[in-house]
Amino acid sequence: MKRPAALLCIAGLVLVMGVIPRSSALPWDEDMRNQPSVKPQESQVRTNASSVPTRDKETIPTPANIGELVVARLTAGELQNPVRATPESLNMGRSLYEVHCRTCHGDQGRGDGPVGLKFVVAPMDLTMDYVQFQPDGQIFFTISHGSIAMPFYRDSIPEDDRWHVVNYIKHVLGQK
Numbered sequence: 001m002k003r004p005a006a007l008l009c010i011a012g013l014v015l016v017m018g019v020i021p022r023s024s025a026l027p028w029d030e031d032m033r034n035q036p037s038v039k040p041q042e043s044q045v046r047t048n049a050s051s052v053p054t055r056d057k058e059t060i061p062t063p064a065n066i067g068e069l070v071v072a073r074l075t076a077g078e079l080q081n082p083v084r085a086t087p088e089s090l091n092m093g094r095s096l097y098e099v100h101c102r103t104c105h106g107d108q109g110r111g112d113g114p115v116g117l118k119f120v121v122a123p124m125d126l127t128m129d130y131v132q133f134q135p136d137g138q139i140f141f142t143i144s145h146g147s148i149a150m151p152f153y154r155d156s157i158p159e160d161d162r163w164h165v166v167n168y169i170k171h172v173l174g175q176k
């Protein structure tokens with residue numbers, strides 16, 4: 001092949017590789033990604049019956065669909081909050097909220113964080129009665145298991161810390 005023709009071929013190949021969408025890349029390209037693991041920022045914990053959390057002792061089974069999610073969240077309302085809303089707890093809650101929740105739920109919890117604004121189902125306004133009237137255990141459940149679009153934090157925020165966040169939502173965001 002003459003040099004210009006060879007160069008043209010290479011240029012063409014580069015162009016074609018550039019426009020192939022990632023999803024239709026060569027089949028073995030995605031092998032590392034396509035494994036039965038929970039992906040970061042996945043909404044809801046997906047587990048089978050025998051799975052256990054990597055830490056703590058969360059025992060509420062994973063809901064299989066939205067109906068079950070609602071029932072499981074209501075049932076979790078019976079959980080007692082073991083962490084008193086002391087100033088220390090509220091301080092912990094604030095810094096955890098700022099790391100994990102603020103990007104979506106916003107500074108004041110109104111669902112207007114920079115990432116939240118991009119969501120089609122907007123993040124819940126945490127100052128609304130709908131959230132504020134929920135028993136602590138229900139909010140704890142949402143943090144642990146995630147919701148419909150919201151990611152879950154069962155494995156990334158320890159149990160006590162999740163209760164600190166609940167306290168912050170109820171005793172600080174809810175009071176504004």
Ligand code: HEC
Pocket residue numbers: 097100101102103104105115116119121122123124126131139142143146147148149150151153165
């Ligand atoms: C990636 C964006 C995102 C992050 C981060 C996020 N949320 Fe959400 N959250 C949502 C969205 C969207 C909804 C409403 C839709 C749904 O229920 O999934 C929601 C709903 C909620 C609800 C209401 C659930 C209900 O219907 O009772 C609570 C409570 C909540 N979030 C708390 C939190 C807390 C606490 C954190 C931090 C630990 C957090 N969220 C982090 C997006 C997010």
